[in-house]
Amino acid sequence: xxxxxxxxxxxxxxxxxxxxxxxxxxxxxxxxxxxxxxxxxxxxxxxxxxxxxxxxxxxxxxxxxxxxxxxxxxxx
Numbered sequence: 001x002x003x004x005x006x007x008x009x010x011x012x013x014x015x016x017x018x019x020x021x022x023x024x025x026x027x028x029x030x031x032x033x034x035x036x037x038x039x040x041x042x043x044x045x046x047x048x049x050x051x052x053x054x055x056x057x058x059x060x061x062x063x064x065x066x067x068x069x070x071x072x073x074x075x076x
Contacts, residue, residue, distance in 0.1 A: 006057030013049045017042060 024036035034041055
C-alpha cells in the first residue's frame with residue numbers, strides 16, 4: 001500500500017516536470033546558463049526526484065514488514 005502511494009507521487013512529480021517543460025517561456029528569466037529545453041537538466045531532476053520519492057517510501061515500508069504484527073499491536 002505504501003509503495004503504491006509512492007509510485008503515485010512519482011507519477012505526479014513527472015507530470016509536474018512535464019508542466020515545467022511546457023512553461024519554460026515563463027521561466028526564461030530564472031534560468032542562468034541553461035537552455036530552457038535542456039534534456040540533461042530535466043532528466044537529472046526527474047531521476048533525483050523519483051529516487052527520493054521511492055526511497056522515502058521504501059524505508060518505512062521495509063521497516064513495517066520486519067515487525068511482527070502482534071508486537072506492533074501490543075505496543076499500541
